[in-house]
Amino acid sequence: MSAMLVLEDGATFSGTSVGAAGFAFGEAVFTTSMSGYQEVATDPSFEGQLVCFTAPMVGNYGVATERSESRRPHARAVLMREARGPQWTDWLHEHGVVGLTGVDTRSLVLHLRDQGSMRAAVVTGDEDSPDEVLAAVREQPAMAGAALVAGVSTKEQYTFAADGAVRVAVVDYGCKRSILRRLAANGAAVDVFPHDVDADTVATYDGVLLSPGPGDPAPLTAEATVVQELLGRTPVLGVCLGHQLLAVATGHGTFKLPFGHRGANHPVLDRRTNKVLVTSQNHGFAVAADDHRSVTHSSLYDDTVEGLDYPDLRARSAQFHPEASPGPHDAASIIGDWVEGLKAVA
Amino acid sequence: MPRRTDIHSICLIGSGPIVIGQAAEFDYAGCQALKVLREDGYRTIVVNSNPATIMTDPGFADRTYLEPLDLEGVSSVLRRERPDALLPTMGGGTALNLARELDGSGILDELGIELIGANIDAINRAxxxxxxxxxxxxxxxKVPTSRIVTSVDDLVGVSLPAVVRPAFTLGGHGGGFADTPEQLRNQVERGLSESPISQVLVEESVRxxxxxxxxxxxxxxxxxxxxxxxxxxxxxxxxxxxxxxxxxxxxxxxxxxxxxxxxxxxxxxxxxxxxxxxxxxxxxxx
Structure with missing residues (x-):
């Protein structure tokens, strides 16, 4: 079945539908990760997005339940140069994800890189005209200003790992399973809380991890206030959106990146050691730093803030993904070292 | 990586003839290295036995020597040019093995030439x-189970199929597979004669x-x-x-x-x- 992608600036790209039929609205973004398509599709940080893979073939090695980073897919559509089935395309069908193959992904990525991530829609079939779709796209809300964590966070508290040398609370803004797995593998007992948990509830833990998540951090004022109330009471590690919330809680602003950082090969400079980490990244917003003394990591692509450290508040954070999945393990010790630090004072 | 200011001239060893395992990529690597080193202000000397390479074209190095890539040929270049450093990591196995020979002969110590890119221990480990x-x-x-063999009498108990790899030959030259005891004996004999140090590795096959x-x-x-x-x-x-x-x-x-x-x-x-x-x-x- 034929299908098309319509961007809010009027550009259209054609493809063939290999996933669920129908249409999907969202922000068109691209990821440069060459492997890990299932992890990408199920990462809650891709909520509300149409994800273009720069990888030339997607689906070669099938799917496996243990590779899902959450209960369901969050990408609303995947755009591919060449989709390979049947496992992957069946999976897209079963999970209601719109999938396009045969898309000129090179042109699409260059367009998004030059013009920025933007609202878009994917439509399967040929019943709708591009003009109708375009009009509908322009009525959709933009990603800037979108508060999406309530839709992906757990509704109830749950225990991921009951036993451990230290007790860690994870505030779930759209957490990936591999973060929970890494915490547990490093010897932490892990309880997971909804995004709107209050500070008193988690302050009793040996440490609190602020999870990644989708959307714009700016409208999350209630979550940022909770982080602010928490600071100084127990050690805090922020990852991705969690990093941005720590930044907001410590007085920084945030801004939207033109086309975001999404991929598994983003070089980050550790300013304390002058070493380079090759990291997994997935964020469309970044922290505006006025206080460079607290910045521990910065992007070697665009010099944006990639990590913060507030020793007095026992709080630190990473904009990139130390849990990888998909991506390199260069930064894995960020989670491991944090848990070790908690053990040392527990 | 900051520029080193304690060395001024660098000799680069090319990879010699184009063979499997050492193809044109080493000419490319050498050219790029010479370009970068010259840009950084170092005096460059290149030695290569292969005149059909780009790196030996005029303009790539300050001095270009078309000499045999052996101990005698490269030693004479080093004595004449007295470089501060020798860069053997752009010329594949040929250059690395030559660096070992040069180091073993004592000429690098004698002339005070530093190996850069990889030291002799790293070259030996590789x-x-x-x-x-x-x-x-x-x-x-994990590596395939293996044993070092210097004589066809050392083959008792080797499990088959096996692969025979002569030491210090390029691109696996002189090596091969053995499915039967007869093939094993023949491969090992051939490998021992091909290896400059008469040594082969007999290894579990992962074919x-x-x-x-x-x-x-x-x-x-x-x-x-x-x-x-x-x-x-x-x-x-x-x-x-x-x-x-x-x-x-x-x-x-x-x-x-x-x-x-x-x-x-x-x-x-x-x-x-x-x-x-x-x-x-x-x-x-x-």
């Missing part, structure tokens, strides 16, 4: 199969396994970058030089690919390649 095996096992990785390669670069600050992954469409047993390859790899799940990536980083650190690239090959049983 080129000597037994040392390489210990180094790799030290990283927690038919999947083959992946990672191109890895490391600097003196211990930063490591994977330039790319490469997937061989032909399995182990078909030489990489004959195999169709695809980059990046397209059939491994992320967790399996990261395992190879972590392993490649561990190996380049353990071998001790200080600056420059390595091609690290893995066999993987699917």
């Amino acid at each position: 080129e000597d199969r037994e040392l390489f095996k210990h180094t790799v096992e030290g990283c927690g990785l 038919g396994w999947d083959e992946f390669e990672l191109e890895v670069v490391r600097d003196t600050s211990d930063n490591v970058v994977i330039v790319c992954s490469i997937e061989n469409l032909d399995p182990m047993g078909v030489h990489t030089g004959d195999s169709v390859t695809v980059a990046p790899q397209m059939t491994l799940p992320d967790e399996a690919y990261q395992e190879l990536r972590n392993a490649a980083i561990a190996v380049i650190r353990a071998v001790g390649v200080d600056t420059g690239g390595s091609n690290i090959q893995f066999a993987r049983d699917r």
Whole structure:
């Protein structure tokens, strides 16, 4: 079945539908990760997005339940140069994800890189005209200003790992399973809380991890206030959106990146050691730093803030993904070292 | 990486004739190295026995020598030019083995020439199969079971099929597979005569396994970058030089690919390649 992608600036790209039929609205973004398509599709940080893979073939090695980073897919559509089935395309069908193959992904990525991530829609079939779709796209809300964590966070508290040398609370803004797995593998007992948990509830833990998540951090004022109330009471590690919330809680602003950082090969400079980490990244917003003394990591692509450290508040954070999945393990010790630090004072 | 100010002239060893395992990529690597070194203000000297290379064209180095790539030929160049440093990591196995010979002869110490790119211990760990095996096992990785053989009388108890690899030959020259005791004996005899030190490695065969390669670069600050992954469409047993390859790899799940990536980083650190690239090959049983 034929299908098309319509961007809010009027550009259209054609493809063939290999996933669920129908249409999907969202922000068109691209990821440069060459492997890990299932992890990408199920990462809650891709909520509300149409994800273009720069990888030339997607689906070669099938799917496996243990590779899902959450209960369901969050990408609303995947755009591919060449989709390979049947496992992957069946999976897209079963999970209601719109999938396009045969898309000129090179042109699409260059367009998004030059013009920025933007609202878009994917439509399967040929019943709708591009003009109708375009009009509908322009009525959709933009990603800037979108508060999406309530839709992906757990509704109830749950225990991921009951036993451990230290007790860690994870505030779930759209957490990936591999973060929970890494915490547990490093010897932490892990309880997971909804995004709107209050500070008193988690302050009793040996440490609190602020999870990644989708959307714009700016409208999350209630979550940022909770982080602010928490600071100084127990050690805090922020990852991705969690990093941005720590930044907001410590007085920084945030801004939207033109086309975001999404991929598994983003070089980050550790300013304390002058070493380079090759990291997994997935964020469309970044922290505006006025206080460079607290910045521990910065992007070697665009010099944006990639990590913060507030020793007095026992709080630190990473904009990139130390849990990888998909991506390199260069930064894995960020989670491991944090848990070790908690053990040392527990 | 900051420019070194304590050395002023650098001699680069080329890779000689184009053969499987040492093809035009080393000419390219040498050209790029000469360009960068000259840009940084170093006096460059290149030695290569192959006049059909780009690196020996006028303008690439301050001095160009078309000399045999052997101890005598390169020693005479070093005596004449007195470089501060010798760069052997751009010329493949030829240059690395020559660096070992030069080091062993004492001429580098005598003239005060520093090996740069990789020191002699790193070259030994990369080129000597037994040392390489210990180094790799030290990283927690597995290598096929093997034994060093210097005589056809050392073959009792070798499990078949096996692969015979002569020490210090290029691109696996003189090696081969053995499925029967007769083939094993013949391969070992041939390998011993091909090896400059009359030594072969008899190794458990992994023919038919999947083959992946990672191109890895490391600097003196211990930063490591994977330039790319490469997937061989032909399995182990078909030489990489004959195999169709695809980059990046397209059939491994992320967790399996990261395992190879972590392993490649561990190996380049353990071998001790200080600056420059390595091609690290893995066999993987699917």
